[in-house]
Amino acid sequence: MINLNVNVKSVSNRQNRIKTVIIPYDENIDDVRGLIEATVRFCVDGYNERRENSELLKTLSGIEIEDKASQGKVSFGVNYGEKNADPVKAAKDALEAFSDGIVVIFADEEKLEHPDDKIEIKKIQSLTFIKLTMLAGRMW
Numbered sequence: 001m002i003n004l005n006v007n008v009k010s011v012s013n014r015q016n017r018i019k020t021v022i023i024p025y026d027e028n029i030d031d032v033r034g035l036i037e038a039t040v041r042f043c044v045d046g047y048n049e050r051r052e053n054s055e056l057l058k059t060l061s062g063i064e065i066e067d068k069a070s071q072g073k074v075s076f077g078v079n080y081g082e083k084n085a086d087p088v089k090a091a092k093d094a095l096e097a098f099s100d101g102i103v104v105i106f107a108d109e110e111k112l113e114h115p116d117d118k119i120e121i122k123k124i125q126s127l128t129f130i131k132l133t134m135l136a137g138r139m140w
Contacts, residue, residue: 002027002121006039007128025121032105033115036098039129040091048084097131104130 001024008021023042029035060068068074095115097103105112106128107119 001025004121004124005126007126020126023127027121029121030118031115032098032112032117032119033095035112035119035121035127036094036105036115037091039127040094041087044085044087044090051084102132104132106130 003022003024005020006023007018023039025035025038029038060074065074094103098105099115107124108126112119
């Protein structure tokens with residue numbers, strides 16, 4: 001296993017910074033598709049675990065309420081749905097978003113272009129995933 005630093009942008013106004021999360025990757029990953037699938041699997045597993053182990057009673061501090069309000073939704077972070085996230089569907093959606101240019105991935109300073117491009121995971125020190133959004137207007 002190789003541990004890579006993955007840069008994550010925090011949406012909160014108070015914490016308008018990029019934080020680093022360490023994600024373990026299999027050394028046998030040799031293309032961008034495998035990298036995306038492994039990242040999604042790690043994130044889905046964490047999401048499902050948090051969903052199953054969420055606290056029933058939780059209070060929010062004033063700062064947490066302000067941060068969540070600035071994001072547009074004040075909640076306890078509990079998923080009230082009945083199902084866990086599906087890692088296969090999530091990986092498919094992530095690959096489609098990458099192929100459509102909605103998500104951009106940088107390995108160190110190099111932009112990854114196509115799902116089938118070869119990579120050397122042992123040489124990568126950090127990953128950055130960026131979700132692009134349209135600023136205004138419609139596509140059609």
